[in-house]
Amino acid sequence: MNNTELKEQIQVDLNIGDQLTTISCGHIVNEMIKFIAYQRLQIPYTYQWLKQLVNKRKDSDCKIKESLQSERHFHVASTALSNLDFILKGLSKEIQGANLPEEICIALGATPVTCKEMYRLILPEVCHKPQCQSEHIANDQKIQRNVFRLLATSEELGKVFFESIAPTNMYIFIKKKVLNNQEVVCSDDFIFLRGYRVPNKCKVVNIDFKSKSNVKVTCCNNFDVFGDISEALDQMSIINDKKTFENCEFESTDDSKWFQSSYVMKGFKDCFVNGSSVTNSWT
Known part of the structure; x- marks a missing residue:
């Protein structure tokens, strides 16, 4: 495969690795997935607004008088929210477990092998x-x-976000090291993935959390080794990376294994009747 055939790559260097606890890392990964889902129009409302709408509809008494469109849209929206919540919960469990994922990938497309965009979170x-x-x-x-x-x-x-993408499926992959006498994943929400190739024309955004410091950081070590907070956050950058994409193929090995979330979030559009969103009747 000719790696240079890839359509576009964006490199995001966050440089915040030595500022993260397992909890804060889980929070920012989950918020980034919500951000991508909304920015790429996979959900028509922000995550918090979607959750609020679905919860209000569950608690309302409009079920008897609501239209067929409203009922269908509620089923679509609540299913998407439920699957997204299962994904976020599973990722939080993996990040806070004994074995921190090396990488988390978010793929948008009809199927994983035909995905149009991929966001690689390098932890x-x-x-x-x-x-x-x-x-x-x-x-x-x-x-x-x-x-x-x-x-x-x-x-x-x-430039990536300017080109809209139609609602499609969101797939989540994680890569984890194999540790002696420990389960690689700590939940049943992930399925072992033997191999996976990124499509040639897939847009790839690499989001690197790792600190650029050369100091070897170990949890609970002397906190004096950590860089200045404001300086580290100021060093975050985004570049259009034309270099060869090194990891165009994801392959499980004896040292590291890939897994796919068993939950898939299906993107959806808002539903309008007479120029008004059906969600207006849910509140």
């Missing part, structure tokens, strides 16, 4: 345990605020 080699939180580590809100400001204002990502 740090180690995250601090929750009890290691310290004044030397940025809090969740500060990290998320800086990361999503970077993503939302990037001209390079803006």
